[in-house]
Amino acid sequence: MTRTQGDVYESLNAVRTPQSVSKHPSDLNSQSMRLSNTVKTLKPSATIAAATKAKELKAQGVKVFEFTLGEPDFTTPEHICEAARQAIADGETHYTPAAGIPKLKQAICDNYQREYGLSYEPSQVVVSNGAKHSIHNVLTALCGPGDEVIIPTPYWVSYSALVELTGATPVLVPTTQESGFCLSAEQFENAITEKTRLLMLNNPCNPTGAAYPVATLEALAKVAVEKQIPVLSDEIYEKLIYDGAEFRSFASFGEDVKDLTIIVSGVSKAYAMTGWRIGWTLAPVDVTKAMSNLQSQQTSNPCSISQFAAIEALNGPQECVGEMLEKFKERRKYVLDRLNKIPGLSFATPGGAFYAFFDVSSYFGKPLLGGVTVDNATDFCTALLEQAQVGLVTGDAFGAPGYVRLSFATDLETLEQGLNQLEKFLKG
Numbered sequence: 001m002t003r004t005q006g007d008v009y010e011s012l013n014a015v016r017t018p019q020s021v022s023k024h025p026s027d028l029n030s031q032s033m034r035l036s037n038t039v040k041t042l043k044p045s046a047t048i049a050a051a052t053k054a055k056e057l058k059a060q061g062v063k064v065f066e067f068t069l070g071e072p073d074f075t076t077p078e079h080i081c082e083a084a085r086q087a088i089a090d091g092e093t094h095y096t097p098a099a100g101i102p103k104l105k106q107a108i109c110d111n112y113q114r115e116y117g118l119s120y121e122p123s124q125v126v127v128s129n130g131a132k133h134s135i136h137n138v139l140t141a142l143c144g145p146g147d148e149v150i151i152p153t154p155y156w157v158s159y160s161a162l163v164e165l166t167g168a169t170p171v172l173v174p175t176t177q178e179s180g181f182c183l184s185a186e187q188f189e190n191a192i193t194e195k196t197r198l199l200m201l202n203n204p205c206n207p208t209g210a211a212y213p214v215a216t217l218e219a220l221a222k223v224a225v226e227k228q229i230p231v232l233s234d235e236i237y238e239k240l241i242y243d244g245a246e247f248r249s250f251a252s253f254g255e256d257v258k259d260l261t262i263i264v265s266g267v268s269k270a271y272a273m274t275g276w277r278i279g280w281t282l283a284p285v286d287v288t289k290a291m292s293n294l295q296s297q298q299t300s301n302p303c304s305i306s307q308f309a310a311i312e313a314l315n316g317p318q319e320c321v322g323e324m325l326e327k328f329k330e331r332r333k334y335v336l337d338r339l340n341k342i343p344g345l346s347f348a349t350p351g352g353a354f355y356a357f358f359d360v361s362s363y364f365g366k367p368l369l370g371g372v373t374v375d376n377a378t379d380f381c382t383a384l385l386e387q388a389q390v391g392l393v394t395g396d397a398f399g400a401p402g403y404v405r406l407s408f409a410t411d412l413e414t415l416e417q418g419l420n421q422l423e424k425f426l427k428g
């Protein structure tokens with residue numbers, strides 16, 4: 001049986017004294033406020049929901065092997081933390097320009113010049129509260145009711161929800177394990193209609209780990225230019241690349257492609273800075289201005305202290321990125337070796353990010369640990385958590401039925417124990 005949030009709430013309350021018993025959350029609902037249509041159908045992020053479930057079990061004292069959340073387990077490198085402390089000491093605690101402080105915008109431009117030979121001006125940069133916020137800005141600036149946005153699946157959980165928030169329609173285009181979960185130029189072209197406003201590309205991809213081959217990107221870029229379709233290129237995992245896979249920014253295929261590209265990236269994944277909430281966009285000036293205006297009304301500016309930390313992340317020593325990448329490499333190899341040895345699982349080798357995304361559908365209908373049977377990936381993940389205390393995210397959340405996602409952004413020992421548990425669970 002699946003435990004509901006109510007069950008967990010009851011069990012947490014059971015250990016409190018009578019004086020400390022609080023009201024059930026549903027008793028605190030408004031009697032007179034009506035929710036808007038925009039939020040009524042909005043679901044919480046599936047990855048955050050899966051992590052919450054695992055945390056609830058942990059709160060009850062259960063040992064849980066948690067591979068749900070997409071964030072590095074490392075703490076932010078010390079020199080970056082020190083820059084933040086210095087910013088506080090220097091009194092950098094005020095509002096900043098809406099699109100970010102000039103020094104950070106310059107550091108971002110310098111970074112793209114240095115890393116990829118791409119020339120951007122600070123007037124083309126908006127710094128936001130994380131890359132997720134950047135994506136929301138792009139979609140709000142470019143899309144509205146009646147528009148279509150092409151999203152290759154499997155896709156990151158928030159893409160379709162954020163498109164829907166603008167009133168536009170997500171057009172999901174399935175990719176296959178055989179293609180390494182990469183959208184082909186032909187698929188892109190076939191999905192384009194008169195209503196198409198944008199392609200959302202995620203390279204390297206969450207959840208599949210797909211790192212697009214340069215030739216595929218080039219072919220997609222050619223279609224984008226021919227059909228004049230803008231591309232939101234979410235490159236947040238750009239620095240996490242393995243086994244000789246090559247990362248190429250979508251904007252690097254010529255000036256005409258760059259004119260159609262909005263790069264989204266940030267410091268969250270490469271510098272273990274998820275909590276600092278700094279992401280950015282690089283885009284043509286008019287789109288940048290629109291997003292900056294939008295942001296000035298929404299949030300005023302991203303956190304001033306985090307912006308100073310991000311300057312240090314980009315301008316400071318880069319060894320920390322390589323060191324974390326080495327750890328991810330080791331974990332990735334370990335996880336893939338183990339998964340390869342488990343009969344009935346299949347996956348496309350991830351070239352980037354920190355996820356293993358594998359097909360578990362051959363286990364549907366068979367008795368698993370505790371005698372349970374399941375017939376979809378969501379029930380698989382629920383049973384796995386309940387029977388073996390392993391937290392994975394269902395592929396259903398990513399538009400990929402039959403698959404599950406394991407984040408290997410955690411230490412080797414936990415990975416080993418969790419994979420032992422997974423094996424036990426599958427053996428039944």
Ligand SMILES: Cc1ncc(COP(=O)(O)O)c(C=O)c1O
Nearest residue numbers: 070130131132156206266268279
């Ligand atoms: C593909 C993708 N894009 C964007 C983000 C958001 O990054 P941030 O934490 O900077 O908002 C994530 C985070 O998981 C992600 O996986």
